[in-house]
Amino acid sequence: MKNLIFTTALVTALIGLAVPAVSDSHSGSETTTLASIDTVAVATLLTNWEAETDVLTKAAIAKEIQAALGVTVDGLIGRRTISAIKAAGISTEFTKPTRAENGTAKLALAVSDGTLTQEQAESISVGRASIKEIQEKAKAGSLTENAAKAQIEAIRANIAVTSGRLTQEQADSISVERASIKEIQEKAKIGSLTKNAAKAQIEAIRVNIAVTSGSLTQEQADMITQGKASITEIKDKVKAGDLTKNEAKAQISAVRDTMPAKPEVGFSKPDRNGASGQNGNGGKGRGSKGKKKKK
Numbered sequence: 001m002k003n004l005i006f007t008t009a010l011v012t013a014l015i016g017l018a019v020p021a022v023s024d025s026h027s028g029s030e031t032t033t034l035a036s037i038d039t040v041a042v043a044t045l046l047t048n049w050e051a052e053t054d055v056l057t058k059a060a061i062a063k064e065i066q067a068a069l070g071v072t073v074d075g076l077i078g079r080r081t082i083s084a085i086k087a088a089g090i091s092t093e094f095t096k097p098t099r100a101e102n103g104t105a106k107l108a109l110a111v112s113d114g115t116l117t118q119e120q121a122e123s124i125s126v127g128r129a130s131i132k133e134i135q136e137k138a139k140a141g142s143l144t145e146n147a148a149k150a151q152i153e154a155i156r157a158n159i160a161v162t163s164g165r166l167t168q169e170q171a172d173s174i175s176v177e178r179a180s181i182k183e184i185q186e187k188a189k190i191g192s193l194t195k196n197a198a199k200a201q202i203e204a205i206r207v208n209i210a211v212t213s214g215s216l217t218q219e220q221a222d223m224i225t226q227g228k229a230s231i232t233e234i235k236d237k238v239k240a241g242d243l244t245k246n247e248a249k250a251q252i253s254a255v256r257d258t259m260p261a262k263p264e265v266g267f268s269k270p271d272r273n274g275a276s277g278q279n280g281n282g283g284k285g286r287g288s289k290g291k292k293k294k295k
Contacts, residue, residue, distance in 0.1 A: 033070075034088055042068050042085070043092040049077070050094045055108045075109055076102045103128065120162050127159045153178065160213075170212050177209045203228065220260040227259040 045065045052058040059075030066073045069084040077097055097105070107124060110116040116124075131152050138148035157175060160166040166174070181202050188198035207224055210216040216224070234251050237243040243251070 037069060037088045039088050039090050042088065043090050046085070046090065046092045046094050055105050056112055059105050059109055076105055078102060100128075116163065123162050124159050127155045127162070130155055166213060173212050174209050177205050177212070181205055216260060224259050227255050230255045 042065055045061055045068070049058060049061040049065065052061060062075045062077050062081070063073045065077070065085075066075075066081055069081065069088065071080050071084050077094075082096060104125070107116065107121040111118050111121045134143065134148050134151050134155075137143040138145055143151075153175075157166075157171045161168050161171050184193065184198050184201050184205075187193035188195055193201075204225070207216065207221045211218055211221045231252050234243065234248050234255070238245060238248045
């Protein structure tokens with residue numbers, strides 16, 4: 001079921017006494033040092049945030065907390081914000097929102113600022129609920145993993161179009177590309193295509209999907225393609241005896257350093273800070289009520 005759980009990587013900022021409380025590439029030019037944080041005020045805001053039940057009011061309080069801590073202000077309490085709270089030495093207990101709760105808050109904020117209509121938000125919520133149901137069926141064995149994956153992809157495509165992240169044309173194009181990947185994998189299984197050839201074709205398709213979905217620019221995609229070609233040449237030189245393995249390893253490492261990060265492929269647009277928004281992530285964290293969730 002691992003392939004049915006879609007997670008994204010979250011980056012926790014490194015914190016030190018002589019540097020900003022949280023290093024955040026999405027923040028403005030102004031930074032907040034640990035010494036300048038009003039910890040009493042933040043602790044009070046956390047208590048108010050914990051007690052608040054209205055989603056938008058809770059998000060507004062979260063924004064105040066984030067502004068005081070010097071992290072990205074998005075209204076979603078997640079790892080970056082919690083990391084800053086810990087670094088500031090604030091011990092106030094609070095319940096870290098789950099991924100679903102942050103997702104709900106993000107939709108409410110999108111409707112509030114006019115990014116989404118209420119109808120679109122409700123459609124996305126229904127889609128997310130359907131995905132959970134499908135995952136449960138797969139876990140219970142009443143649905144095969146492949147069938148579940150196909151259904152989830154279709155729902156994610158609809159969500160991407162509904163939210164405006166993709167046009168219907170882009171979603172259709174990605175669906176066709178993903179179908180091509182499955183065909184290539186089947187050919188590799190029956191032996192009508194070598195594993196290396198299949199791998200190369202699939203990688204090319206994945207890069208194309210990343211460009212279509214906006215995960216990569218065409219320039220970045222070209223850099224990945226050129227980098228992979230260079231790595232292949234280096235490996236061929238090792239086979240021919242023109243390079244030692246150590247020399248090749250160093251050259252390959254240098255090539256990879258120039259290549260963009262590997263993109264995620266699918267209808268869920270990668271979010272550098274979490275699936276639920278700039279700071280969002282589910283589970284419980286240190287300094288919050290409840291047990292830690294395994295990552």
